[in-house]
Amino acid sequence: MLADLTAKAAIDRRLAEIVSPTIEDMGFELVRIRLMSGKRTTLQIMTERPDGGIEVEDCAKISRAVSAILDVEDPISGEFNLEVSSPGIDRPLTRLKDFERYEGYEVKIDASELIDGRRRFKGVLQGVEDNEVLIEIQEGTIGLDFDLIADAKLVLTDELIAESLAQRKKQGLIQEEDLGEFDDIETDTSDLDEETS
Template sequence: MSQVQTLHSLLEPTVEGLGYELVGVELVGSKGNRTLRVFIDTPAGVRVEDCEAVSHQVSGLLDIEDPVPGAYHLEVSSPGLDRPIFKASDYERFRGEQVRLRLVELYEGRRRVTGTLQGLEGEAVVVLDTEGTERRIPLELIDRARLELEP
């Protein structure tokens, strides 16, 4: 299990216990300059007060469990309009939306794919790219995925 998966598993019960969905977790930066980003959501949206409440609870849990060695900065926020996609189920949830994928390696001659999300078929994300080609991208090749704001 990766460190991000471990953090997600550790934080999810606390975040959900407060009445929020844990959208995802990112750990970015290098040693000494790391940021732990925790994305939360609710059907009514997320306010600053919500982020403060979750930050307070998550910070206490992280201090006790100490899952991230060294110093880091904690950020709690809504996923925003260009929402990151973390879960396989989100590829179905956001079917029909514009999406931007960054791949871990070249696949079919591409490292980036942008287009309309068609959903999930087995272990592949289906995207109708901007050129009108339907592409099936294996989940394990997706490094980062975000909803894209339409122009």
């Protein structure tokens, strides 16, 4: 797990080691964990079922269980807010399996160092080969070493929204008659034509 983007900073990796067993015992997977400082320190945990999706009630249960573990382990000095949430539709991609699962979808990827003179890439995921994430950009399909990826997330598109709604319907989380309310959703595609640099 430490070789993925679930937890980048040392404290995040330590926190992941503490909370992951509890989250997994409850039948969920840790997608990302971040300890963020600001006016008030916040521990953000993104989690989901192995087949995708999570409900508000699940987040509340996970929050209570994780809070109990953190009270005992006490890895964070001072007070903090705990946020447990789903990754969302335009989710971060943090594990190699995420890049495989969302093959064919648009993605933004930031590299930790320059690759062929650039750090940012936007294109369509073409899967994974060994330890490389394949992405089709304007110049063609390239492979990015997973270890050089600093951040990656899906681009919110109509196709992605439709897939998410279909998944929720399949899981019985929404009904056919509820789908009509999503017909008028417009996605923000203004950044799709941005020049990547």
